[in-house]
Amino acid sequence: MLTIVLILTMVISSCVGAVHISFSELLSILAYHTGLSDHQNFEAQQAAVFLNLRLPRVLLGVLIGAALGVSGAAIQGLFRNPLAEPGLIGISSGATLFAVVMIVLETKIFKELTGLVGFYALSLASFIGAGLTTMLVYRIAMRNGKTIITTLLLGGIAINALAGAFVGLLTYMATDAQLRNITFWSLGSLGGASWPTVTALLPFVLIPVFALPFLAKSLNALALGEAQAMHMGVNVKVVKRLIIALATMAVGASVAVAGIIAFIGLIIPHILRMTFTADHRLVIPGAALLGAALLTLADLIARTVVAPAELPIGILTAMIGAPVFIYIIITERNKNNP
Amino acid sequence: MIKVRGLSYKAGSKKLLDNLSFDAHKGELLAILGANGAGKSTLMKLLCREIKPAAGTILINQKELDNYRLEDLAKTRAVLSQHNTLSISFQVKELVLMGRYPHFQQKPTAADFGIVNQVMEETGITHLASRDYNTLSGGEQQRVQLARVIAQIYDSPNACLLLDEPTNGLDLQYQQQIMVLARSLADRGYCVICILHDINFASRFADRIMMLKNGKKVAEGLPIEVINCENIHETFSIKVKLMECEGYNCPLVVPATILK
Numbered sequence: 256m257l258t259i260v261l262i263l264t265m266v267i268s269s270c271v272g273a274v275h276i277s278f279s280e281l282l283s284i285l286a287y288h289t290g291l292s293d294h295q296n297f298e299a300q301q302a303a304v305f306l307n308l309r310l311p312r313v314l315l316g317v318l319i320g321a322a323l324g325v326s327g328a329a330i331q332g333l334f335r336n337p338l339a340e341p342g343l344i345g346i347s348s349g350a351t352l353f354a355v356v357m358i359v360l361e362t363k364i365f366k367e368l369t370g371l372v373g374f375y376a377l378s379l380a381s382f383i384g385a386g387l388t389t390m391l392v393y394r395i396a397m398r399n400g401k402t403i404i405t406t407l408l409l410g411g412i413a414i415n416a417l418a419g420a421f422v423g424l425l426t427y428m429a430t431d432a433q434l435r436n437i438t439f440w441s442l443g444s445l446g447g448a449s450w451p452t453v454t455a456l457l458p459f460v461l462i463p464v465f466a467l468p469f470l471a472k473s474l475n476a477l478a479l480g481e482a483q484a485m486h487m488g489v490n491v492k493v494v495k496r497l498i499i500a501l502a503t504m505a506v507g508a509s510v511a512v513a514g515i516i517a518f519i520g521l522i523i524p525h526i527l528r529m530t531f532t533a534d535h536r537l538v539i540p541g542a543a544l545l546g547a548a549l550l551t552l553a554d555l556i557a558r559t560v561v562a563p564a565e566l567p568i569g570i571l572t573a574m575i576g577a578p579v580f581i582y583i584i585i586t587e588r589n590k591n592n593p
Numbered sequence: 594m595i596k597v598r599g600l601s602y603k604a605g606s607k608k609l610l611d612n613l614s615f616d617a618h619k620g621e622l623l624a625i626l627g628a629n630g631a632g633k634s635t636l637m638k639l640l641c642r643e644i645k646p647a648a649g650t651i652l653i654n655q656k657e658l659d660n661y662r663l664e665d666l667a668k669t670r671a672v673l674s675q676h677n678t679l680s681i682s683f684q685v686k687e688l689v690l691m692g693r694y695p696h697f698q699q700k701p702t703a704a705d706f707g708i709v710n711q712v713m714e715e716t717g718i719t720h721l722a723s724r725d726y727n728t729l730s731g732g733e734q735q736r737v738q739l740a741r742v743i744a745q746i747y748d749s750p751n752a753c754l755l756l757d758e759p760t761n762g763l764d765l766q767y768q769q770q771i772m773v774l775a776r777s778l779a780d781r782g783y784c785v786i787c788i789l790h791d792i793n794f795a796s797r798f799a800d801r802i803m804m805l806k807n808g809k810k811v812a813e814g815l816p817i818e819v820i821n822c823e824n825i826h827e828t829f830s831i832k833v834k835l836m837e838c839e840g841y842n843c844p845l846v847v848p849a850t851i852l853k
């Protein structure tokens with residue numbers, strides 16, 4: 256069912272915009288370019304818009320939505336708390352800091368890296384940033400092999416503040432062009448969509464999306480506690496490392512491409528748990544699909560509601576996400592102290 | 594089944610367990626009694642392989658605990674821990690199915706679902722199957738957790754079951770239910786080791802009792818052999834009276850002094 260929802264939003268999102276494309280025209284473009292039909296039942300401009308602008312943008316939304324949904328679900332499972340979210344515990348801002356450092360300082364290493372791996376360079380930089388922050392937060396929150404959730408969240412706040420301060424500092428050193436880039440990081444946008452960004456993101460999203468479901472059973476067991484998971488035969492140490500690596504990979508790459516898009520990782524798994532089940536074997540793939548659908552939809556709204564200008568999508572997701580976040584806090588509170 | 598020899602564990606310079614040796618057999622319920630800080634929980638953690646001993650060996654079915662692969666160990670022994678919180682709301686049947694996790698890869702088989710239903714029936718929680726675990730009462734939660742643990746070793750007749758204060762915080766009816774279940778598991782052939790606080794429960798349900806103090810064994814044997822005023826005074830530092838009671842083959846223990 257979620258697959259249908261996703262395909263539907265992809266189609267709608269492809270059709271709506273400054274240049275309108277009807278559903279039949281969309282089909283015709285697809286059929287023509289895949290060689291299924293040689294009828295050209297559309298205008299050349301429509302095809303150009305669709306292939307060069309709209310399709311990469313929709314695909315980018317799908318990839319980032321899936322990445323955020325899956326990593327949110329995995330991180331909540333790992334930290335045993337439905338409030339843990341890559342943004343809240345500092346992973347996203349760690350990734351941002353690394354990306355901004357790369358942009359502003361235009362370090363030699365980064366240039367060499369760009370020469371070496373091209374478009375993957377920024378993804379790689381923010382993946383490293385995300386990875387380092389996760390390890391740091393984790394180190395802060397770990398004691399005797401157990402995660403202390405309060406410390407984790409507080410550590411996240413501290414890291415967010417620290418990363419924010421450094422990013423702020425860097426803006427003073429930045430040129431105008433660099434500054435525009437940095438603003439884009441802090442708000443999040445899919446405006447940078449193009450085929451190269453889509454391909455740069457693809458492996459960083461596909462690997463976690465397809466690998467994390469194999470850890471779903473372990474994530475379920477972890478909900479009982481680390482010792483209990485171990486009693487059930489889960490190699491907690493290995494599983495934790497894998498989850499951290501995969502989740503930060505997804506978060507880091509999406510931050511590199513689209514900046515921080517908050518709350519998707521928080522609300523998507525929550526919706527799934529509320530409506531279907533808490534079983535990670537369904538939540539993980541479900542979060543990929545629903546995250547993709549919701550972000551594509553949010554992006555559609557972001558780019559049409561104030562057309563011809565564009566709303567940063569981060570504003571939109573925060574407006575929807577923050578109230579949901581408050582709602583979760585309240586239900587959690589009521590559950591713990593009835 | 595379980596053979597423990599010369600087991601010691603230190604935290605800093607303090608010996609939590611000191612050269613402890615004992616056996617637990619197939620089809621037997623061994624109760625472990627002791628005051629707080631006697632080393633019961635440390636012993637349980639060592640038996641679960643949560644922590645590693647400073648010295649000594651633990652053999653399960655003649656194989657050293659350390660030599661088990663985690664997955665195989667999970668099929669050989671199941672553990673009911675003292676604190677069972679659930680961070681995410683699962684349904685009861687999903688939680689019981691988790692007991693089968695060591696037995697299947699990605700998809701549970703029909704046999705796994707069969708065992709889940711069977712266990713829920715036996716533990717009397719079938720009517721709770723679709724309930725959210727976090728909405729259950731403490732007693733119901735404990736029965737669900739026990740069902741999960743039983744499901745884990747349901748088809749492993751030579752398995753061991755480690756229960757860490759399973760009746761903690763439950764009312765009398767639930768305490769009774771849990772102990773009757775533990776007893777029936779031992780009768781079915783499992784080796785059950787159970788930490789208890791209630792001496793009378795231990796003597797009523799256990800085949801043998803081991804008493805610990807300061808990481809050392811005070812006494813070990815049949816309830817009728819070890820339940821006496823001296824052992825209990827030695828273990829718990831309290832004075833008790835023993836009362837013969839009809840229908841029990843072991844005297845009941847009651848406090849000797851009543852404060853006014």
